[in-house]
Amino acid sequence: MTLDRDEIxxxxxxxxxxxxxxxxxxxxxxxxxxxxxxxELKHLKKLHLGYTGLDTEAIKRLKETLPECEVIEH
Known part of the structure; x- marks a missing residue:
């Protein structure tokens, strides 16, 4: 699933x-x-992040929160 263009x-x-x-x-x-x-997304294997505006610390916390998920920054 891709969410694109709108602010979240x-x-x-x-x-x-x-x-x-x-x-x-x-x-x-x-x-x-x-x-x-x-x-809650127990089957989530990949999370692609592009243009999110998240800083390095926020992405680090996200990776720690989702240890079984590959977080890919664009």
């Missing part, structure tokens, strides 16, 4: 996609966004 400030609806294996966020994500819902 709420990732909670993604928590309902329990079987998703790959997610691409190719847009700006507000720094206040809660990423915890991604831990």
């Amino acid at each position: 400030d709420n990732l909670q609806p993604l928590g309902d996609l329990a079987q998703i294996e790959s997610l691409a966020l190719m847009n700006y994500v507000s720094p206040e966004t809660d990423w915890s819902c991604l831990t």
Whole structure:
């Protein structure tokens, strides 16, 4: 699944996609966004991040939160 073009400030609806294996966020994500819902995606193997605006520390925390998921920065 790819989310592109729109600014994202709420990732909670993604928590309902329990079987998703790959997610691409190719847009700006507000720094206040809660990423915890991604831990509900037990089958997520790849998370592609492009143009998100996340700083190095935020990406590091995200990788720690999702240790079984390959986080790919574009």
